[in-house]
Amino acid sequence: MRYEPISNELFIQNRKNFMAQMKPNSVAAFNSNDIYPIGADSTIPFQQDRNIYYLSGVDQEDSILVLFPDAPKPEHREILFLKETNPHIAVWEGEKIDEEKALQIAGIKTVYWLKDFHKIFHELMSQSETIYINTNEHYRAAHDTETREDRFNKWLKENYPAHQVAKSNPILQRLRSVKHQLELDTMQTACNITEKAFRRILKETKPNIWEFELEAEIMHEFLKNRSRGFAYTPIIASGKNATVLHYIENKHQCKDGDLILFDVGAEYANYASDMSRTIPVNGKFTDRQKQIYNAVNRVKKEATKMLVPGTLWAEYHVEVGKLMTSELLDLKLLDKADVQNEDPKWPAYKKYFMHGTSHHIGLDTHDYGLLHEPIKANQVFTVEPGIYLPEEHIGVRLEDDVVIQENGEPFNLMRNIPIEIEEIEDLMNQ
Structure with missing residues (x-):
């Protein structure tokens, strides 16, 4: 990122504010945006989904934030799932966020690679009753494109139909409007x-x-x-x-x-x-x-x-x-x-x-x-x-x-x- 990093104090506080309004025994998930293709091998420059950024400061593709304030395991109350990096990726795309950087940027201690998401998420869902999904309900929103978040929400409802579904949006509408x-x-x-x-x-x-x-x-x-x-x-x-x-x-x-x-x-x-x-x-x-x-x-x-x-x-x-x-x-x-x-x-x-x-x-x-x-x-x-x-x-x-x-x-x-x-x-x- 070219900008000066924002103190992780902001993102820690934003998560606290959000989790304070979640229902008991509930999980919330937030996905990064897609990288959208133009044609051939060209893509539109990546821009992060504003909600995952607001709650974590993570400005990287292929990222998922999961919040579970009542998780039986304390280390599972805030989790980042990130794209696994390696020397080959570092050569072609530059460094990606790892555990150490995630702590610096977001103040989150628990980081897993995306390949482990389904296994760990299944464990979290077996311990919870409600899932908060992230939807864009801005009064000007009018998009035909299916986002990564849309696909995730579809998958979630198909695979966990017994869970109650709640919306993150009403909480975020109020929180994001009042600035730190x-x-x-x-x-x-x-x-x-x-x-x-x-x-x-x-x-x-x-x-x-x-x-x-x-x-x-x-x-x-x-x-x-x-x-x-x-x-x-x-x-x-x-x-x-x-x-x-x-x-x-x-x-x-x-x-x-x-x-x-x-x-x-x-x-x-x-x-x-x-x-x-x-x-x-x-x-x-x-x-x-x-x-x-x-x-x-x-x-x-x-x-x-x-x-x-x-x-x-x-x-x-x-x-x-x-x-x-x-x-x-x-x-x-x-x-x-x-x-x-x-x-x-x-x-x-x-x-x-x-x-x-x-x-x-x-x-x-x-x-x-x-x-x-x-x-x-x-x-x-x-x-x-x-x-x-x-x-x-x-x-x-x-x-x-x-x-x-x-x-x-x-x-x-x-x-x-x-x-x-x-x-x-x-x-x-x-």
Whole structure:
């Protein structure tokens, strides 16, 4: 791994928190992700399943974590099953995790090779009554691909039909949404790398540069700072492209007088950052661009203040909608009749601001978190209002990542990333 190791204190505590919520006499299993083929002998670069990583810190393929808090044998209460390594594998693929490294990374003492999994797991199942399976139940999840975890869960139910089945997901949704300080420190590192990349592109942006050239500049800075790359597919959208919410082609030339919307974030140690900024190609905002930009920035600032413990996510979005409605009325993009006659299910402001304002962020860009439960301290949210005017070729979105505080306004992990018009223009024209 290229990133600095996270203290195993985090993973030890995460497992304690998870096991404290398991039913008596139960086992939980978590699998690493597959390495997915592209064609011939090519594969997509490996990315670890977020749940096994959250509970162990193991960032390696062909790994299984088993938790059995009530195991008759104390050494079987936490077990890692790992791919067996040998000198041949070390030559071709590099060193793999062994018992000593597993203890350093995860704080787990019991390690077996995968070839022994079925024998040992059968023993554990004969001593337990309930099995916790790991399923992805994120509200945005929509995948057709069968994962390693899916295949494991199928095998489990076929071979141990008498066991009660429970779900790990409800426990993890709550645990993962509230961040440990070590997680917040890691996310701050990801945001700091994103800041470096943004400051780099402020110097590089000029008329006729291509969107993909700017993408390359960002990636350069990410890789140079020990990030694996983008936490999600980057959006670098100039002119009218910025009014397409999920424009990811990044293939057009940036024209004098246009704005460029950047929605990018560095990944670091599997943790995500998520930033949006909008800048002028030529280094100077027009008066009209300033009007739209400042309206979005005002909504962002006021929306951020609302993110306090006890707030309900759905109610928060209603209040942000009111802020945006007021700004759109001042801009004369809406009139009072539009608001009076609006459909409550799709308010008038949605014509120009059609996406949500905030989502959980952490190990995933759209991280785990139960949106029907009140917001809690140490959860991390994005704040990302926008205004999109296709007929004017203007799209503005501004986004920061903020940590909910027990008292007071959220702490902005992106507080040092330029956002005010004057600072952006000054940096672009130095």
